[in-house]
Amino acid sequence: MTERYVPVETEVGVLRGRTVFLDEITHDYREGSLFLRGSLFTEEGEELVYGMKFLGIIFFSMVELDLYKYRGLSAFDEIVDSKLVESFKDLDSARKITPGHRHFRLITYDDAIQVVCSDYVLSVRHRVTTGPSSSISSNG
Numbered sequence: 001m002t003e004r005y006v007p008v009e010t011e012v013g014v015l016r017g018r019t020v021f022l023d024e025i026t027h028d029y030r031e032g033s034l035f036l037r038g039s040l041f042t043e044e045g046e047e048l049v050y051g052m053k054f055l056g057i058i059f060f061s062m063v064e065l066d067l068y069k070y071r072g073l074s075a076f077d078e079i080v081d082s083k084l085v086e087s088f089k090d091l092d093s094a095r096k097i098t099p100g101h102r103h104f105r106l107i108t109y110d111d112a113i114q115v116v117c118s119d120y121v122l123s124v125r126h127r128v129t130t131g132p133s134s135s136i137s138s139n140g
Contacts, residue, residue: 001081005072005105012042012124015075018065020050022108025062034060034115038108040124048124054104056118058088058096068112072105079103085116 007014023038034054041047054060082103089097098118106113 003083004080005077006080007072007074008076008078008104010076010122010124012040012048015040016043017075018107018109020075020106020108022111025113027060031055032057034117036106036113046126048126051123052106052120054115054117054120056101057115058101059084059116060114062111062113065107065110065112070107070112072107075107077105079105079114082116084114088116 019041021038021040022036024036026035027033028035032055034057036050036052038050039047040050080103085097085101085103100118101116102118103114103116104120106115
């Protein structure tokens with residue numbers, strides 16, 4: 001099988017180019033989750049606030065974009081037939097890898113983030129410029 005980068009279709013369409021900005025990243029070890037918060041721009045140029053939570057993570061990495069060999073078609077791809085996931089299956093003596101685990105790669109303006117997880121949730125909304133109540137939290 002050949003590893004393929006497939007653009008993820010989000011509620012605001014496919015994320016293209018360096019349009020995703022990361023403000024915060026939180027890893028919850030006990031929950032096995034990774035939460036990202038920041039802003040993104042749609043193809044129409046509209047700025048939105050996002051919260052992205054990866055669940056059931058078994059792997060994540062983050063590297064500055066300048067040090068990453070870019071492959072793929074969008075800023076948020078699923079890596080289908082992932083060589084990384086296949087290599088984990090060979091080492092998985094505890095049987096933690098399930099058929100539901102998927103490999104994602106998110107390119108932000110500054111970083112490349114890879115995650116192998118069982119699911120993810122993306123929340124997107126219009127930017128509100130009044131008061132601190134406008135944040136998306138990692139709890140929801």
